[in-house]
Amino acid sequence: MFANRPIFPFTAIVGQEEMKLSLILNVIDPKIGGVMIMGDRGTGKSTTVRALVDLLPEILVVVDDPFNSDPEDPENMSDFVREKINNHESVLTKTKKISMVDLPLGATEDRVCGTIDLEKALTEGIKAFEPGLLAQANRGILYVDEVNLLDDHLVDVLLDAAASGWNTVEREGISISHPARFILIGSGNPEEGELRPQLLDRFGLHAQIGTVQDPELRVQIVEQRAAFDESPLAFREKYEQQQNKLTDLLFSARQRLNHVQIDSNLRMKISHVCATLNIDGLRGDIVTNRAAKALACFEGRQYVTSEDILKVIPLCLRHRLRKDPLETIDSGEKVRETFQKIF
CATH class of the missing domain: 1.10.8.80 (Magnesium chelatase subunit I, C-Terminal domain)
Known part of the structure; x- marks a missing residue:
């Protein structure tokens, strides 16, 4: 998703330990249930979340499957893949980075959940499904910036999918379900309103971040940002070793968790x-x-x-x-x- 533009390295972020720890714990165990990051404007919330993309380990997925199905876990397969396996057909697999999907504030429900092409269903008699953001986010991360400004009905859709691990789309008597297990990361500014308690409760962790007050640290943050803006690739090279070390550590932690x-x-x-x-x-x-x-x-x-x-x-x-x-x-x-x- 962010392949075309250089991302600020996660290991170069100064301070905000609570937020970094929350994100790392969720990568190690996605069943923690995501994280809600609340803090002042300009404290690096979005920068930190996007920096996480670099560190994410690779997963095994089925080729040509829009839902990132897990070829080894029947619970995490789309019906299309399950049918193939039950019919003893060969399933091609590949590894890919865990994906991170950005949910824009103005997204419609169809964009989030996906739509059923009724015309195709009626004329050709086949279920034609256009996958949405929840399909892309399966086995990955779904990031909602300014989550407290999101429409209530969209929030309910997200929470239902996050809680059940499945997304169901129904139109005119046609129903399609697919796996939608993702780490839900939300960020927001408390000045723009609080979240409903039942929404807050669905986030596994809650990280609070404030503006750094120590002048030395503030200077360090400003200098780092300036260096990155001036020459992103050179700045990233400087942190490459630390990034690789952290990626390996996260991968081995995921393996050893049980x-x-x-x-x-x-x-x-x-x-x-x-x-x-x-x-x-x-x-x-x-x-x-x-x-x-x-x-x-x-x-x-x-x-x-x-x-x-x-x-x-x-x-x-x-x-x-x-x-x-x-x-x-x-x-x-x-x-x-x-x-x-x-x-």
């Missing part, structure tokens, strides 16, 4: 924190367990420690706290205090 263990005592304490904070539902418990395991895996350990949990629990729970309608999202202090009491 071997990481979390002690039942720590699980009990995570649920105790969630119950003490009165968090609705069990998403908070599930996401905290997953994020802690992904962090331990990223740091090359086989067992989760309480330090891992302390690092990720504010990201997992701060947007799930019940709050006074007039206050903005808690910065995570309340979560940390409860954590310290229980651990």
Whole structure:
């Protein structure tokens, strides 16, 4: 998607550790459920998300399949591929980079979900489906900038697809479904309005970022940006080694994720924190367990420690706290205090 223009390297981004960590954890374990990045204007939200594209590992897909079907996982195949496999036909495969799809604010529902060509269906008797953005984003990343300005009905469509992993399009009695499993990344500026609580709850992690106040760091950021704008390719070359190292680390972490263990005592304490904070539902418990395991895996350990949990629990729970309608999202202090009491 961004192949034609040079992208700012992820490893060159100064500060904003919370946002970078959230994105990395989601790449290691896509089942964490995406990340909502909230922060001031001009703090590098979009730059960081787009920089992630470079680091994404490759996946095995079926050639000529618009849904990036996984040839080895029946749950993640389109009907077209499943039929071929059931009929013992040969399926050609190739590897490709995980894709990142940008959802424009003005997108129509047809553009997002795809459309059925009724004329073809009626005259030729075949199901003709024009895939939309959800099809492109399957097994990849769907990025929505200014998610708090998106139409409510589109938000509902996205959330249904993100929760079920499938997208269904129905027109005049014809129905077509395809897999749509993607990491949903949203960014927004709190000044432009808060998100509905049920929407916030669907994002696995919530990263808050502010403007860097340290003058030295600000100068460093300005200099880096100027150097990149002046000569993007030379700037990228400077960071090539670090980028490759991080890409390899993410790839091996994805392979090892199933071997990481979390002690039942720590699980009990995570649920105790969630119950003490009165968090609705069990998403908070599930996401905290997953994020802690992904962090331990990223740091090359086989067992989760309480330090891992302390690092990720504010990201997992701060947007799930019940709050006074007039206050903005808690910065995570309340979560940390409860954590310290229980651990």
